Amino acid sequence: MTATVPLNAVNTPRLSRNREFRLLWIGQALSDFGSSMTFIVMPLVLLAAGYSATVAATIGTASLVVALVTRLPAGYLSDRYDQRTLMLLCDLLRMVAVGAVALYVLLRPVPIALALATVIVSDAALEVFRPAQNKVIRRIVPPQQLGAALSLNQARAYGADIAAPAAAGLLLSLSPSVPFTVDALTFGASALCVAAAVRSRRTTGTHTSTRPQRERFRTEFTAGWRYLIRDPFMRCSAAYFAGINVAFSALAFALILGVGREPHGAVMVGTAMSAAAVVGLAGSLLTPLFQRHIPLKATLSAAPALGAALLALAWAGGGTVAFVAGFCALCLLTPVTAATFATIMAVAVPEEIYGRVTTTSSLLAQLLQPLGPLAAGLLLARLSLPSTAGVLAVALALLAGVPLALPAPTQPITPAQDRSSS
Numbered sequence: 001m002t003a004t005v006p007l008n009a010v011n012t013p014r015l016s017r018n019r020e021f022r023l024l025w026i027g028q029a030l031s032d033f034g035s036s037m038t039f040i041v042m043p044l045v046l047l048a049a050g051y052s053a054t055v056a057a058t059i060g061t062a063s064l065v066v067a068l069v070t071r072l073p074a075g076y077l078s079d080r081y082d083q084r085t086l087m088l089l090c091d092l093l094r095m096v097a098v099g100a101v102a103l104y105v106l107l108r109p110v111p112i113a114l115a116l117a118t119v120i121v122s123d124a125a126l127e128v129f130r131p132a133q134n135k136v137i138r139r140i141v142p143p144q145q146l147g148a149a150l151s152l153n154q155a156r157a158y159g160a161d162i163a164a165p166a167a168a169g170l171l172l173s174l175s176p177s178v179p180f181t182v183d184a185l186t187f188g189a190s191a192l193c194v195a196a197a198v199r200s201r202r203t204t205g206t207h208t209s210t211r212p213q214r215e216r217f218r219t220e221f222t223a224g225w226r227y228l229i230r231d232p233f234m235r236c237s238a239a240y241f242a243g244i245n246v247a248f249s250a251l252a253f254a255l256i257l258g259v260g261r262e263p264h265g266a267v268m269v270g271t272a273m274s275a276a277a278v279v280g281l282a283g284s285l286l287t288p289l290f291q292r293h294i295p296l297k298a299t300l301s302a303a304p305a306l307g308a309a310l311l312a313l314a315w316a317g318g319g320t321v322a323f324v325a326g327f328c329a330l331c332l333l334t335p336v337t338a339a340t341f342a343t344i345m346a347v348a349v350p351e352e353i354y355g356r357v358t359t360t361s362s363l364l365a366q367l368l369q370p371l372g373p374l375a376a377g378l379l380l381a382r383l384s385l386p387s388t389a390g391v392l393a394v395a396l397a398l399l400a401g402v403p404l405a406l407p408a409p410t411q412p413i414t415p416a417q418d419r420s421s422s
Contacts, residue, residue: 015141015145015148015149015152018140018141018145019197020136020140020197020198021137021140021141021149021197023193023194023196023197024133024136024137024140024193024194024197024198025152025153025156026193027189027190027191027192027193027194027197028133028153028156028190028193029156029159029160030186030189030190031091031094031186031187031189031190032156032157032159032160033160033163033164033167033186034098034182034183034184034185034186034187035122035126035160035183035186036160036161036163036164036165036168037164037167037168037171037179037182037183038098038122038179038180038183039063039164040164040165040168041168041171041172041176041179041180042059042101042115042118042119043056043057043059043060044172045105045110045115045176046059046110046112046115048109048176049109049110050109051112055112058112058116059115059116059119062116062119062120062123063119063123064370066119066120066123066124066127067123067126067127068363068366068367070123070124070127070128071127071359071362071363072221072224072356072359072360072363074124074127074128074130074131074355074359075131075224075355075356075357075358075359075360076220076221076355076356077128077131077132077355078128078131078132078134078135078355078356078359079131079135079220079223079352079353079354079355079356080220082200083132083133083135083136083198084136084194084195084198084199084200085200086128086129086132087129087132087133087136087191087194087198088191088194088195089125090125090126090128090129090132091125091129091187091188091190091191091194092187092191093121093122093125094121094122094125094126094184094187095184095185095187095188095191096184097117097118097121097122097125098118098122098180098183098184098187099180099181099184100114100118101114101115101118101180102177102180102181102183102184103177105176105177105180106175106177127359131354131355131358131359132355134346134354134355134358135351135354135355136198137149137150137153137346138346138351138354139351140197140198143346143347146343146346146347147287147288147291147339147340147343148287148288150287150339150342150343150346151284151285151286151287151288151335151336151339152284152285154280154284154287154335154338154339155281155284155285158277158278158280158281158284158335159281161277161280162274162277162278162281167179221356223353223356223357224353224355224356224357224358224359224360224361225360227349227353227356227357227360228357228360228361228364232407233344233406233407233408233409234345234357234361236402236405236406236407237341237361237406238361238364238365239364239402240300240399240402240403240406241337241338241341241361241364241365242364242365242366242367242368242369243395243399243402244303244304244334244337244399245365245366245368245369245372246368246369246371246372246375247304247307247330247372247392247395247396247399248330248334248372249369249370249371249372249373249376250371250372250373250375250376250379250392250395251307251311251326251327251330251372251376251392252327252372252376253372253373253376253377254323254376254379254380254385254388254389254392255269255272255323255324255327256269257376257377257380258320258323258376258380258385258388259272259320259323259324259385262320268320268324272324272327272328275324275328276327276328276331277331279328279331279332280331280332280334280335282332283331283332283333283334283335283336284335284336284339286336287335287336287339287340290336290340291339291340291343296340296344296403296409297403297404297406299333299336299337299340300337300340300341300402300403300406301400301401301403301404302333302336302337303329303330303332303333303334303336303337304330304396304397304399304400305396305397305400306326306329306330306333307326307327307329307330307393307396308326308393308394308396308397308400309326309393310322310323310325310326310329311323311326311389311390311392311393311396312389312390312393313325314326314385314386314389314393315386315387315389315390315393316386317386319386320385322389323385323389326389326392326393342358344409345357345358345361348409376388379391379392
C-alpha cells in the first residue's frame, strides 16, 4: 500500500454531507467540551471542600492509571461486541457518574471516594468508547476521506481544550454543580447522536462462516500484539511515537517548571499553553494538506526537526521565546503525524482486529510518557532552562532521524496468516 491516502475521489460525496459522521462529530464535540470542563473543575471542587493539593492531584494520577489498565481490554471489547451498544453504554455510564457528582455537590462537599469513582468510571468508559468509535468511523467514511475525518476529530479535541477553561471558570462561578450538570447533559446528547447515526452491526471478527469456533481467549486478546510484532512499519512507528511522547511531555513540563519560576512566569505559561492549543487545532486542520503533498517520512521527521532547531536557538540565545516556539512547533506538527499514522492503520489493519491493534499501538506509544515530567524535573534541577533546551534539542534531533529508517507500510497480515504461525 502507499504511505498516504488520497483525499479526493470522483463521485464521492463531501465529508460534510456524511450524515452519520456529522452526527458523531457533533456528539463527541459536546462530550469532549464537557469532559474538558470536568477535568479542570473536579480538582478545584476538591480543594474548595478542604482537601489538600496532594489529595486533589490523585485525580490526575487515577486518570492516567485507568487509561493504561483498560486500554487493551477496550480494544478487545470493540472487536468482540457491537460497537453501537458499547458506545451507548459508555455515554450513559458517564452521564450517570457525572450526574451523581452534580447532584451530590448541591447538598454537601464532594467526598474524595466519589470523585475517584467518577474518574475511574468515566475514563474506563472513554477508553472503551474510543476504539468502538474508530471502528464505526472506518465503516461509515470512505477510505479516501479517512485522513480528513481523523484530522477533524483531532481538531474537535483541540477546540474543546481551547473553549473549556473559560467556560469552566464561568460556570463554576455560578454554582459548583453547574459544570457537572452541563457535562452530564453533553453525554446524553452524545448518546442521542450515536443512536441516530450508528447502526447495530457485529464485526466480522465475531460472526463469520469461516470461523465456526471461537479462538481461545488468550489468542484473541493478544492479536493486537502479534500484529504489531509481525509488521515492521507498525512496530517501528510505535517505538518512534513512544520517543516523541516522552520528549513532548518533558518539553511541556520543562516549560511549566522552567518558565513558570521566572518573573511573571505564570502568565507566560498560560499564554504558551493557550497558543499551543490554537496551534494544535491549526495542525489538525492542515493534516489533509500534508497528506496530499508531503511524503510520509518527511512528515514524521518535520515535527522533531523543527522543534530541535527552535530549541537550539533557545539554548544559544538563552531566551524563553524560542523555547515556547519549539513547544508550539511540536503542537503544530504532532497532530499531523498522529493523524497520518492513524489513517494508514485504518486502511491497512484488518477490521476484525482493528480495535486491538490500535489500542495496543496507543499503549506502547504512551507507556513511557510518564517519564517525561520526571526527566524535565531532573534536568532543571541540575541545568538552567537554556541548557535544558539544548539537551531536549539533541533528543528531538535524534528522533527526527528515526523516520528516515522506517520501513514502508506493508500489506495487512490476515488473521489466517496470524493463526497459522502462532
